[in-house]
Amino acid sequence: MAGRVKKAAPKRKAAGYKMPAPIPTGEVIKDNIFKKEWRIGPSIGVGGFGEIYSACDHTSKAKGSDYPYAIKIEPHENGPLFVEINFYLRNANKDDIAKFMQSKKLTSLGMPTYFGKGTHESKGVTYRYLVMERFGKDVWSLFTEAGKSFQPATVFQLGLQMLDVLEYIHSRGYVHADLKGANMLLGLKKAKNQVYLVDFGLATRLKEDQPFTPDPKSAHNGTIEYTSRDAHLGEPTMRGDLEILGYNMLQWLTGELPWEKSLKQPKTVQSMKEAFMKNVRSSIKDSNVPEALIKFFEYINTMKPKEVPDYKKCRKLFEDYLKTEGKTRNSTLEFSPMKAKSPGKARSPTKAARSRVIAEDSDGSDEESEEPLKVTKQNGEAPKKRGRKPKVVDADTENEVPEKEKVKVTKKIVKRKSSEPAVLVKVKKTKLNPVATPPAKDNHSNIATQTSIEKLRYSPRVNSSRHVSFDSPISEIVGENHKDSRSINSSGDIFDDSFTIKEVKVKKPRRKLLSNEEVVVKRVVRKKVTAVKKPGRSWKDTPTVVNGRSPPK
Template sequence: MAGRVKKAAPKRKAAGYKMPAPIPAGEIIKDNLFKKEWRIGPSIGVGGFGEIYSACDHTLKTKGSDYPYAIKIEPHENGPLFVEINFYLRNANKDDIAKFMQSKKLSSLGMPTFFGKGSHECNGMTYRYLVMERFGKDVWSLFTEAGKSFQPATVFQLGLQMLDVLEYIHSRGYVHADLKGANMLLGLKKNAKNQVYLVDFGLATRLKEGQAFNPDPKSAHNGTIEYTSRDAHLGEPTMRGDLEILGYNMLQWLTGELPWEKSLKQPKTVQSMKETFMKDVRTNIKNHSSAVPEALIKFFEYINTMKPKEVPDYKKCRKLFEDYLKTEGKTRNSTLDFSSKRTKSPVKGRTRVIAEDSDGSEGEAEVPVKVSKQNGDVPKKRGRKPKVVADVDSENKVPEREKETKKKVKRKSSEPAVLVKVKKTKMNPEATPPAKLNHNNIATQTSIEKRYSPRINTSRHVSFDSPICEIVGDNSRSINSSGDIFDDSFTIKEVKVKPKRKLLSNEEVTVKRVVRKKVTAVKPARSWKDSSTIINGRSPPK
């Protein structure tokens, strides 16, 4: 008898929320409120508290791969989706959104609508779900694909679109409190591909009307820590806090990072850094990056003038952003460009150069660098003084061209190169006979002695096979080489040697070697005057 199959327990997040167990594709969900049936498709992604699946209307005949909706599913015990469902029920009505767009003369608004909600049981687990329109890529993915750098015009276009959504949410008596690139999604429909939608209202908070600013320590540091506003760090999200969060996102899109990104594990440290940053926002932004436009600095300065419960001046904020777009030749309805503002990194064989003209002005260009083969020098540009700038990713590396110039390059000669191979013979070392009396054993003096040698010939054969060298003249008789000129203990022996490796030919070569022989009797040595040259660089006795 087969044993019972244990059900997979849902995973639990660090905050105590459960993650739902996977739901199989093709599962049918009945919506009693809207009287519809939804068929679940492949998973789209995993959120902070649940999983998101593609879906379609099961009652309509659709293609198997056509899923125009998205269903967000969480275990029934979780709270964020319950908050989000209630927010959608109160604020995502199509008629309300249309009225707001008409009053603000907007052609589109990044406020999503919902199409269903309810509860569903699967494999013994109870889930809560929310059906909404399916969207495209999120802004954070586009940001990372662009190398964490957006065009400034794109940043202010996104800022304008988010200002519109925030104004609508605030007019309904709510704050979002979790504005970030991962919660901004591009539209998929043809008429909405240039519109970004703000989603994930799990932390949306209803404003307390008529009450003073009263922070709650239990709710301190809620939200995504790098963007959390100063008010939310204290425990009470506000409308000015939503604008501050938007400003932090725009600053990151422009510069690639925020000043406190290395301290995200310490919320109180991040809170303190934000307080310091906002006290003198102009100076701190300029110190952080020189690429931040004046419009964003003024936006932060306006936020500093607001009171905690004050309603933002949206017209003033829009004008700041729109005026900047005019300087860039753009409008709020221009096509969003998610390419990087940075120039392409130089390819191999090219070096980025900042050159100074004669008038002191600087220009930046990417030019090929040619290295001379003889001396490794880099050719200089006429009229410019090049200064090589190291790339960021090669900060701790030696540039390839620098390595080449450091190599020793041999001077080229007009004479042809000749490869000479000498075979060495190992010999057992023996003690050199003692020097005779009245004999001065002086060091090598070849340069002087050759000058006075009476029988020097230009054609000489030199063998380096022995520790003692012998220089042979034109005469055919052999000369004895000795450790001492008065001791005849060495002879010349001719040996035929076949080289182990092929050099120029396969022929055997005759090599003259100095071989030590055993001497039984001492013979009178020849006079040094009889030799054709000086032997072993030693001078005769005086």
């Protein structure tokens, strides 16, 4: 006989509640009350007493982030989800929420609704589940992403939204008792600017007809850093919900609460909260905390344990502060870090102050200016940057001139009119010595400093004493009548040496001649010129002027 199959035992948390075993994706949950079937999607989080999965209708083809619902699942023997389901059944009716919004003239309310509930069995284990609308990121995740610091306007906008939800819950005869960023979720699609309060596992029904009596068995219930003084005594109250909200807002503004280092000792945390609330104004040392939050804490101190809060007064405190910031309760929520306020803004140096730079130090040091100076050589080329990095003598960091900003140095030193200290910079004094033209090599004419006429006479291309200029019309024929009178464009000196005139008798072909007269034709014949090597010219033979000075003899 086969052995008995053991059931998969869920993991047990330290608080005594069992955590559910993972449920495979794609498993179908049947709702016998609403006659619906839900298909489990990927897990989207783990709560204090169970796991939360994305879900959709079994007939739909949802994938990834298209799952429009969230299913919270816990082992059947756990108690918190049972409390939450009963709270939703009594207080999450759509009609009741709509009536409250209409009476308060609200366009949205952060009170979630539910779509189904029941029990489900998987691998021999019975679970209890609750189907709700799916939401986006929680405020705590946004808070940590922003470096644990929200802008004050965002903090008071969140405070106003939570006040509306608390007023609705209190009007139904319940307190939440566990407000925190992890239980505040952003809406999706059209409700992106609305935060919803979830997780009613610690929601407690008010004992309106009974006096305030501490219960040691329920002492310190909730999340210890935000638990109210009444909840530390074991009796959650409406004023306790406001106190918890105030602690959250204080943490969003300052980054941490005064008692966060003692969370393992609930009684120590309780005594620290008592001392804090006795004198809130002196306990809050952070200057970034607005007066509106201090007055909110002071109002909570005036309340009696069973007193119904004055929500209008609290709203007015928050709304008045938002007006000073140019915001309203319906402004877009911005979850960016809080801008740190500096005690005094350092003024940037003015244009006149930046331009006043001492051009040269008296000791003639070899240090350069922080900014580039406009210095050019005589031939128009800018000198290369040399030397060490700039060294500022006056250590005034507030008026330090940025590196990228260019400073124009003026020759005249203007008297300072500004009260700001001038920037004293050591500048390297650049001396430019005239550079003489180097001597030419053998058989090489220095054409760098020659005039156009000299270049013509002493060209390195032909090693001869004469050179034909390209602007001379060599096609012009020099005749007998042109010996004394020359054309303007002709070059007589070239033709005298380089060419000779020969008289050659040319016999015409035998033709029928009209006469026996002989004709003398003059031809221009090129004369062979033997190149004569001459010694190379020295640079001293050329009357060259370099940089306004003649070369040494």
